[in-house]
Amino acid sequence: ISDAVPYDNPNxxxxxxxxxNWEKEESLTFVSPQGGISNRTPEVISITTEVLPTxxxxxxxxxxxxxxxxxxxxxxxxxxxxxxxxxxxxxHLIVYTFTDESQTPLQNLQVWTVKDGMxxxxxxxxxxxxxxxxxxxxxxxMDSFSLE
Numbered sequence: 795i796s797d798a799v800p801y802d803n804p805n806x807x808x809x810x811x812x813x814x815n816w817e818k819e820e821s822l823t824f825v826s827p828q829g830g831i832s833n834r835t836p837e838v839i840s841i842t843t844e845v846l847p848t849x850x851x852x853x854x855x856x857x858x859x860x861x862x863x864x865x866x867x868x869x870x871x872x873x874x875x876x877x878x879x880x881x882x883x884x885x886h887l888i889v890y891t892f893t894d895e896s897q898t899p900l901q902n903l904q905v906w907t908v909k910d911g912m913x914x915x916x917x918x919x920x921x922x923x924x925x926x927x928x929x930x931x932x933x934x935x936m937d938s939f940s941l942e
Contacts, residue, residue: 798934804942806843808881808914811938813931824935826920826928835898837920837928839935844913853908857886860906860915867892869899880907880914881941891922901925903932909941 797814803822816824816839826837846856864870867890874889885907893899902919916939918932 798938807912807942808841808843809938809940809942810841810935812839812935816931824931826931835900835921835924837918837924837931839916839918839928839932842915842917844915846908846911846913849911851908851911853884853886853906856906856908856913860886860904861888864888864890864892864902864904869893873901878905880905880916880936881909881939883907883909883941903929905936907941914939914941 798811799814800809800811801818802809812818812824815827818824822842823838823840861875869892871891872888873891874887876887878885878887885905887903887905889901889903891899891901899922900919901922902917904915904917906913906915908914916932916936918928920928
C-alpha cells in the first residue's frame with residue numbers, strides 16, 4: 795500500500811504498517827478517513843492481545859472460545875470461517891455480520907493467532923456496504939504484521 799506508516803509495539807511484541815491516511819488511536823485502533831457511500835460508521839481496524847489462561851491454550855481452543863463470544867451478537871451470521879496465517883504463524887479467520895446496539899448492521903473480519911501464551915487478534919469492521927472499500931487496508935496491515 796502506498797504511504798504506509800510503520801508501527802512497532804515492543805511491549806506487545808509485534809510490528810505492522812498501516813495506511814498514512816488512517817488515524818491511529820492509542821488503544822491500537824486504526825480509523826478510516828471519512829468518505830465513501832453513506833459512511834454512517836467509519837471502518838475500524840483494531841489490534842488486541844490477550845494473555846491466555848494456560849500455556850497450552852492452542853489456536854484450536856482459542857478459535858472455539860472466540861466463536862462462542864461473537865455467536866451471541868444480535869442477528870449474528872457467520873459468512874466465513876477458515877484457516878490462514880498471521881505473522882508467519884497458523885491463524886484463523888472469520889467474517890460475520892451482526893446488528894449493534896444502535897441497530898446498525900455491521901460486518902466484521904477477525905484474524906487471530908496464538909504464540910507463547912498470547913493471542914493476537916486483528917479485527918476489521920464496518921457497515922456491509924462499505925466493507926469491501928477498506929479490505930485492501932486491512933490486507934496490508936495483515937500482510938505486514940510481524941511477531942518479534
